[in-house]
Amino acid sequence: MRVLLTSWGSRGDVEPLAGLAVALRELGAEARVAAPPDEEFRVLLERAGVPLVPLGPTVASIVVRPKPPTHADAFRLAPELVTARFETLLPAAEDCELVLATGLMPAGARDVAEKLGIRYRLACFHTLGLPSRHFPPGARPGKQSAEGETDNRVLWRQDAERVNALYGEALNRHRAELGLPPVDDVRGHVLGDRPMLAADPLLWPGQDRTDLELEQTGAWILPDTRPLPDGLAEFLDAGEPPVYVGFGSMAAFAPKDIARVATEAGRALGRRVLLASGWAGLTAIDEAEDCFVVGDVNQQALFPRVAAVVHHGGAGTTQAAARAGAPQLVVPRIADQPSWAARVAELGIGTAHPDPEPTVESLSAALAGALAPAVRERAATVAGTIRHDGAQVAARLLLDGADRPA
Known part of the structure; x- marks a missing residue:
């Protein structure tokens, strides 16, 4: 079985995929990672023996600046990443049976899987981007909710509107080019039916924090045997x-x-x-x-x-x-x-x-x-209670579902 793992984000978004790729390899599957072409990530994946497929601009080019990125930067980056995913992931996933995506709102990954007729899973490392009746959404660029609004249902609906404003036009333009119908809820489309949560259940008890059904595995750890300098x-x-x-x-x-x-x-x-x-x-x-x-x-x-x-x-x-x-x-x-x-x-x-x-x-x-x-x-x-086998648990779950329809 061949699997494409993809993310765009910081090291904390990329290293877990390297850990999962190693666990998949140990079970006989072949995994590659499509991720930002930062030198740090290239070295990390090379150390793990995992092929890197360069995806989008480097993260350093966006965040290593005198001042943090602005909302205007976010509205420029979002469609750029959507385009990069369609252009990069289509050929990278052509011989794969599964695409697993994580990191900054991976709009485009599910669409590539849909076009190729293969399975798709969304993974996350916390639940703050997942709709919840108990918690409001986190901050996101775009038109903000009215001051004093406390109804979480309203706040999450407005969060979905902000996601559509960031990603919707580019996503549906590329879907149309592939002969796919438009998507009217980008966030729900990206999240899918049952996201995987790669976090320790004690450190982040996920099911209590979202209305979605989760598959929580524990953190995906890349074994590190390097000696200290x-x-x-x-x-x-x-x-x-x-x-x-x-x-x-x-x-x-x-x-x-x-x-x-x-x-x-x-x-x-x-x-x-x-x-x-x-x-x-x-x-x-x-x-x-x-x-x-x-x-x-x-x-x-x-x-x-x-x-x-x-x-x-x-x-x-x-x-x-x-x-x-x-x-x-x-x-x-x-x-x-x-x-x-x-x-x-x-x-x-x-x-x-x-x-x-x-x-x-x-x-x-x-x-x-x-x-x-x-x-x-x-x-x-x-x-002594923290799980160390999250990547292995996730790898088995992904391979056990290999015979399920896309």
């Missing part, structure tokens, strides 16, 4: 476990001056600091030996050796820290991050910073809470 290993061995600080792919979304704020907050508590440069480009503020800067690193090997993980609350980092039993301090910025921060605090495995722009004083206080012995003990306990 020599300089980092020496730094870890030279003293007490440091505080890790990383904001992943946040780039322009990272808190202002976060490297200085985090370093001084760690020092105020007598802690060494390990900065992950990431797309935000975190660098040391001086030449003191109590701070070390690292690039892409094996978090599975690193996180069990740190005192705490300070991060933005992305799904991947949250679950990696939880699996390692490392206390967390989440400084959420956008999208699903506040929800992950709230769950970390609710479970007692870390703390959530009260606002997105920390000061030395506020970060020190929140970090002190995360470093409390009771939090470390609770984090270790929860780590």
Whole structure:
């Protein structure tokens, strides 16, 4: 069986697909990944032995800017990605039996599967984009709901209108070119009947947060056997476990001056600091030996050796820290991050910073809470309950459904 996995988004949207592709390969299937052509993703997929089909522009070209993308940028990007999916996925999926899509609203992926007569599944790493009578939708570019509107049914209907405004014209134009009928509800069309939720059931209890029926598998983890770099290993061995600080792919979304704020907050508590440069480009503020800067690193090997993980609350980092039993301090910025921060605090495995722009004083206080012995003990306990087989569960589900009609 051949499977095409596709996403457009940050590393947190691409790495799980690499993990799923490896699990599919172990069961005898052949998987390829259509994803943004960023060098980081190419190296990641090459390490996993998974073919990369370049899809659309690089993510870095959109987010690594002095200022975050605007609503106008979103209305330019959305049709560009729809076009890229039709142009890229049609030939890439021609010999496949299944297309699985995730990442930024993958309008176009289901349509390619429909044209080819093959199966389609939508996967997500949280439920914030899935309609729910219990929760309002997250922010999305476009005409906003009236101030004071609280009826979730109304809010989700208006969210669907915003999705149509972003993607509908381009999607239906390309569908018409392929002889397919128009779609009047892009969001519902993309989500399908039963989305897969690739998140740990304890960290994100999905079925309670959406009206859709889900197939929750646990997180899709790509095994990482890389050794820690020599300089980092020496730094870890030279003293007490440091505080890790990383904001992943946040780039322009990272808190202002976060490297200085985090370093001084760690020092105020007598802690060494390990900065992950990431797309935000975190660098040391001086030449003191109590701070070390690292690039892409094996978090599975690193996180069990740190005192705490300070991060933005992305799904991947949250679950990696939880699996390692490392206390967390989440400084959420956008999208699903506040929800992950709230769950970390609710479970007692870390703390959530009260606002997105920390000061030395506020970060020190929140970090002190995360470093409390009771939090470390609770984090270790929860780590023993986190699933490690999500990718294998998902792979089996996909292959077991191979004989179902498209």
